Amino acid sequence: MKNYIYMDNSATTPVKKEVLDEMLPYFSEKYGNPSSIYSLGGKSKNAVENARDKVAKVLGAKPNEIFFTAGGSESDNWAIKGIAYANKDKGNHIITTKIEHHGILHTCQYLERQGFKVTYLDVDKYGMVDLDELRESITDETILITIMFANNEIGTIQPIKEIGQIAKEKNIYFHTDAVQAIGHVKIDVDDLNIDLLSLSAHKFYGPKGIGALYIRQGVKIHSLIEGGAQERNRRAGTENVPGIVGLGKAIELAYENIDEHNEKLIKLRERLIKKVFENISHVRLNGHPEKRLPGNVSFCFEFIEGESLLLSLDMEGIAGSSGSACTSGSLDPSHVLLAIGLPHEIAHGSLRLSLGDFNTEEEVDYVVEKLVEIVQRLREMSPLYEKVKGEK
Numbered sequence: 001m002k003n004y005i006y007m008d009n010s011a012t013t014p015v016k017k018e019v020l021d022e023m024l025p026y027f028s029e030k031y032g033n034p035s036s037i038y039s040l041g042g043k044s045k046n047a048v049e050n051a052r053d054k055v056a057k058v059l060g061a062k063p064n065e066i067f068f069t070a071g072g073s074e075s076d077n078w079a080i081k082g083i084a085y086a087n088k089d090k091g092n093h094i095i096t097t098k099i100e101h102h103g104i105l106h107t108c109q110y111l112e113r114q115g116f117k118v119t120y121l122d123v124d125k126y127g128m129v130d131l132d133e134l135r136e137s138i139t140d141e142t143i144l145i146t147i148m149f150a151n152n153e154i155g156t157i158q159p160i161k162e163i164g165q166i167a168k169e170k171n172i173y174f175h176t177d178a179v180q181a182i183g184h185v186k187i188d189v190d191d192l193n194i195d196l197l198s199l200s201a202h203k204f205y206g207p208k209g210i211g212a213l214y215i216r217q218g219v220k221i222h223s224l225i226e227g228g229a230q231e232r233n234r235r236a237g238t239e240n241v242p243g244i245v246g247l248g249k250a251i252e253l254a255y256e257n258i259d260e261h262n263e264k265l266i267k268l269r270e271r272l273i274k275k276v277f278e279n280i281s282h283v284r285l286n287g288h289p290e291k292r293l294p295g296n297v298s299f300c301f302e303f304i305e306g307e308s309l310l311l312s313l314d315m316e317g318i319a320g321s322s323g324s325a326c327t328s329g330s331l332d333p334s335h336v337l338l339a340i341g342l343p344h345e346i347a348h349g350s351l352r353l354s355l356g357d358f359n360t361e362e363e364v365d366y367v368v369e370k371l372v373e374i375v376q377r378l379r380e381m382s383p384l385y386e387k388v389k390g391e392k
């Protein structure tokens, strides 16, 4: 069998060798607890602070504004619940969008059950938020705007700076889930007026189960976990030292050659899109044509079930996704594709191919070749497609 072709880099990425090499000593040689006062503990403490410096540098933040968490979902939960509970006296209204990751959406729904009010903004056909609509949705009760930096399914990148400016003018906290943007977009939290930002290492060639929340100094927020004094009393529990070291190394690598990396991905992306449009009819590209993540390709193939497509691709050794990893397994079409206005039957035929560092032009060509065969075969089983073909 041909080598496995992995094009699901938005779901997760492999840990790079350089990242793993940095992590390994912290499992069984340098295993001290960072809170211990002897030198073995000190080594771990230094490693944690060194990683914190690296994250802060990438974001244009101060190290004491970076808090390590167990990943993107935890950071999202903390940002939203932490702000909501700490600012109840100011108001009970939160603004977000209909296309957020479930880490945001389900947290907002949870808060609605606690009596908070949430506005879920619509997006246009490209997945873009309307800034006027955002302005109009703000009330005297609004305490938080949380809008994702880049969408995990369709890749659309939001006008974050403008959103941050609106929030700042109105004195409202602005959180962004930047889990997909890190490693692809240069971010300066001051320039973009971001107050809180979530990131997760396994989306940029670091380990799973480790992430961070940037919290601007002075932001009023509740602690996430009560207990020891770790993470400046905000998130108790002995630090995941190897994970934190891996996160630090991964984010450093991701920004070391970010331009080159993005250029490569955009080239692969455009090659893939062009070839698919040349060879397959009744297909649409989801998301914004330009303002999208370099590695994101999201299609809808008419007259096809996305699940069947994925299974057929898997049999050819190709890994893709029908949208988000969290919704596969369920029969509902993706909330993101419905929000950009696609009808159910078209949203069902979605395929996301997310490219990464290790993909090649040869892989792209091979995937298109297989896609053409599979789409043709599946469509031949569709009575609807037969009808459309007959009408031509």
Ligand SMILES: *Cc1c(COP(=O)(O)O)cnc(C)c1O
Pocket: 010, 011, 070, 071, 072, 073, 074, 076, 101, 103, 148, 150, 151, 152, 177, 178, 179, 180, 200, 201, 202, 203, 209, 211
């Ligand atoms: C993957 C992802 C998350 C969740 O991150 P985990 O580390 O897996 O919890 C949150 N938001 C977005 C946009 C993501 O892509």
